[in-house]
Amino acid sequence: MYDAIVVGARCAGSSTARLLAQRGLRVLIVDRATFPSDTVSTHCITPGGVIQLRRWGLLDRVLATNVPFVKDFMVTMNGMEFAPPGPPDETLGSTSPRRTVLDKLLLDAAVECGCESWEGVTVKELTCKDGTVVGIAGHGESGEAVDARADMVIGADGVHSLVARAVGAEEYDKRESRGAGFYAYFSGWPTTLVELAFNDQGGVGIFPTNDGQVCVFAGRSVDEFPDYKRDVEGTHRAIVESMSPRLAQSMRAGAREGRFHGWTAVPGVFRRPFGPGWALVGDAGYYKDPVTGHGITDAFRDAELLANAVAAGLGGAEPLDEALLGYQRRRDDMSRDVYHATQDIAAFDGDPDVAGQAFARFGLAVAQETMEIAAFG
Ligand SMILES: Cc1cc2nc3c(=O)[nH]c(=O)nc-3n(C[C@H](O)[C@H](O)[C@H](O)COP(=O)(O)OP(=O)(O)OC[C@H]3O[C@@H](n4cnc5c(N)ncnc54)[C@H](O)[C@@H]3O)c2cc1C
Secondary structure, three states: OEEEEEEOOOHHHHHHHHHHHHOOOOEEEEEOOOOOOOOOOOOOEOHHHHHHHHHOOOHHHHHOOOOOEEOOEEEEEOOEEEOOOOOOOOOOOEEOOOHHHHHHHHHHHHHHOOOEEEEOOEEEEEEEEOOEEEEEEEEOOOOOEEEEEEEEEEEOOOOOOHHHHHHOOOEEEEEOOOEEEEEEEEEOOOOOOEEEEEEOOEEEEEEEOHHHOEEEEEEEEHHHHHHHHHOHHHHHHHHHHHHOHHHHHHHHHOEEEEEEEEEEOOOEEEEOOEEOOEEEOHHHOEEOOHHHOOHHHHHHHHHHHHHHHHHHHHOOOOOHHHHHHHHHHHHHHHHHHHHHHHHHHHOOOOOHHHHHHHHHHHHHHHHHHHHHHHHHO
16 A cells, blocks of 8 residues: 555656655556666756756756756757857756656656656556545556555556546647657767757757767658658758758768657647546646657656645645645646647648747746746745
8 A cells, every 4th residue: 555656657757756755655656668768759858857856956867877968059940040048047957868867867766765666567447446546457567467556646657648548537728739750869960059940841959968969850740741751861851951051061960870769749738637546747647749848847847746735635734635726727827838839839830930939939938937946946
């Protein structure tokens, strides 16, 4: 019997589990994956996420994995380069660790704080009593049956969340996404910047990651994805080279390391993140298109908001339902502008000016969110 079972052990799950264990709860964390392992995601942790890693005492560990701390950011729109002023605080910036590195580090940190971890365990269903979720049931890697019980089951199991489906979590403010693309890692790519670029060919994201490599994402409309898939290397190169002569030169200088990783659009959505005996966090509860590279930061933010609410509710400081309603309201208020701007970019119809305006709104919304994240610690 645990106080909480967290399904999913990546950005949202391991962070929530660790924060709950630090507040004195008995926590089991379960994932069908084993760690270290990869997932489809580029890597940029924006300043809000960096603030949280520092607050949790984990930023130095992340930076010790040979990943750069980046202070500068460049946006290229129709070939015109803009370098927004860097964060006013010298200690702020972004970092883009590989998910093989970050997710393992977060899970290890949760276990160090006393969480029990079951890797290679797939949750197939939730167990319920009188309409309240009371546990999980599933199987291990060799098919053996596994089950566990808790006061609360937390779904941190990603956008296609089994927990959300099992409880029928209400969905709202669903918005279209039209992006699709591929990314790969390059060595010899000369940059110290995080970059985003848009034109009528699509969008590009460039993230300096571990061990001197650079993650280069190139996306375009999902309608063109079948053509893209027929020539991934050529299309990826053509999109990047179309953005600016400087990026074309970087592409020529770089050498691809390893295969391409593909991704295609899933609509953005908010889900009601709590009910009797259950809660949702990270992409399971609020999913936005990855075009703005902000899901990890928001997973950290919601881990912190949810852990505070669950600890207050289960610890008796506040009625649990009220605490969880407070979590939902705060999450939605802090997310709305970022979400709407992101989904406007993700509804990309080939007009880079529309994307540019949405990107400007995104920048303002993220600056506001970053200040709030800094304040709630
Ligand atoms: C192409 C792409 C690029 C992106 N780039 C960025 C970026 O640059 N910056 C950024 O901040 N965000 C980015 N994101 C978004 C980011 O990856 C997500 O927001 C983030 O991973 C959400 O973390 P999470 O912990 O909620 O879920 P996930 O990372 O999806 O983890 C869910 C975990 O749950 C486990 N799980 C699922 N179902 C079960 C089950 N039934 N039983 C047991 N375990 C289960 C899975 O194995 C998985 O480990 C990108 C996403 C994509 C697709």
